[in-house]
Amino acid sequence: MMAPVLAVAVVGLVTILAVVLIVLALVFYLVSVIAQLRKITAGLDETIAGVSGIVQKSAPVNDVVTTINEQLDAGVDLLEGLLVKKAGMSDAVGLVDGMYAGAAAAGFRNFPESPTIKAPRIGEVYTRGTLTLARLGREAPIAAGNPAGPALRDVERGSLAARLLYPEIRQTKPKSLARSPVIGTDAPVQYEQRDDIGAPRKQLPQPDVS
Amino acid sequence: MILWWIGNLVLLAVVLPIVVYLLRGVLDAAKSIVPSVQEIAKVAAAGSKDLDAAALLLTTQDQVTKTVAGVANYGGSLDVILDDAR
Numbered sequence: 294m295m296a297p298v299l300a301v302a303v304v305g306l307v308t309i310l311a312v313v314l315i316v317l318a319l320v321f322y323l324v325s326v327i328a329q330l331r332k333i334t335a336g337l338d339e340t341i342a343g344v345s346g347i348v349q350k351s352a353p354v355n356d357v358v359t360t361i362n363e364q365l366d367a368g369v370d371l372l373e374g375l376l377v378k379k380a381g382m383s384d385a386v387g388l389v390d391g392m393y394a395g396a397a398a399a400g401f402r403n404f405p406e407s408p409t410i411k412a413p414r415i416g417e418v419y420t421r422g423t424l425t426l427a428r429l430g431r432e433a434p435i436a437a438g439n440p441a442g443p444a445l446r447d448v449e450r451g452s453l454a455a456r457l458l459y460p461e462i463r464q465t466k467p468k469s470l471a472r473s474p475v476i477g478t479d480a481p482v483q484y485e486q487r488d489d490i491g492a493p494r495k496q497l498p499q500p501d502v503s
Numbered sequence: 504m505i506l507w508w509i510g511n512l513v514l515l516a517v518v519l520p521i522v523v524y525l526l527r528g529v530l531d532a533a534k535s536i537v538p539s540v541q542e543i544a545k546v547a548a549a550g551s552k553d554l555d556a557a558a559l560l561l562t563t564q565d566q567v568t569k570t571v572a573g574v575a576n577y578g579g580s581l582d583v584i585l586d587d588a589r
Contacts, residue, residue, distance in 0.1 A: 300504060301504070301561070304504065304508060304511065307508075307511045307512050307515075307526060308507070308510070308514070311511055311514040311515045311518075311519065312514070314515070314519055315514070315518065315522055318522055318523050319522065320513055322523070322525065322526030322527060322530050323528070325530045325533075326526075326530050326533050328531055329530065329533035329534050329536070329537055329572065332537045332540075333537055333540050336537065336540030336541045336543070336544045337544075339544035339547070340540065340543050340544040340547045342546025342547075342548075342549050343544060343546075343548040343549075343550065343551045344551075346547075346548075346554070347547065347550050347551050347554055350551065350554035350557045350558070351554055351557060351574075353512030353555055353557075353560070353561070354560060357560040357561060357563075357564050360564055361563060361564050361567050364564075364568055364571045365517075365566045365567065365571070367571055367575075368570070368571040368574050368575075371571075371574065371578050372574065372578065375581060375582060376588055377580045377588075378582070379581070379582075379585045379586070379587060379588055379589065380588055384588065394545065397507065400535070403528055429581070445566050453567050467588075473518045483512030484573060
């Protein structure tokens with residue numbers, strides 16, 4: 294009588310033990326998963342905050358950049374138009390190509406015919422210094438001479454035209470220039486030697502520390 | 504009774520390992536997500552910090568507007584001073 298009861302009890306205990314083991318495994322792993330999911334949630338919260346900052350800070354960028362580009366486009370249109378108006382299409386292309394070699398191939402934006410124009414070699418007409426001034430944005434005297442007089446640019450005699458841009462010294466080939474001063478013991482003008490040269494340096498008055 | 508024993512044996516030898524195997528896979532997958540999420544959070548924070556200078560674009564916009572206005576005035580003066588090309 295006792296043997297079957299004992300056997301049933303042992304089998305029941307084994308069953309209970311198996312179920313408890315399964316439940317323990319479930320609890321351990323599910324709690325671990327919950328802990329990892331909490332870490333993921335915290336990380337996603339930080340990510341959302343960062344992404345929100347990116348969205349918020351980059352929101353006005355599109356409009357601002359568009360406005361800047363519009364302003365710069367207007368500036369480019371203005372400068373291109375002014376250059377072509379004042380220098381003429383051919384010289385304008387040549388001037389740009391002289392400052393930025395190869396730029397003539399791209400041409401001007403608002404002048405579709407400009408890439409087809411063969412750029413004159415402005416660098417051979419104007420001196421390097423003149424182009425440098427133009428490049429630096431100084432007041433380059435290119436075509437800025439007396440409006441009533443002849444143009445400064447002389448295509449056939451370019452070097453002379455460029456020379457005229459500089460102060461008058463030898464351009465008109467004067468018969469004689471001012472002679473260099475004569476120096477030395479035989480010089481017509483003698484200067485007295487200063488006494489203080491080579492003498493001990495003057496001592497400054499000492500401050501009264503008492 | 505024999506069937507009960509067989510059931511216990513199946514529970515311990517088959518069901519329990521399968522449950523452990525599956526739960527361990529879920530835990531490993533969850534653990535592998537955590538570093539990635541933390542890296543993404545760092546990158547997002549760095550990206551947000553990099554965009555702090557975007558507010559200066561408003562100053563740039565203002566400066567560009569003023570500069571172009573100055574260029575326009577300068578160009579207008581040049582237009583008056585210089586003769587047009589023939």
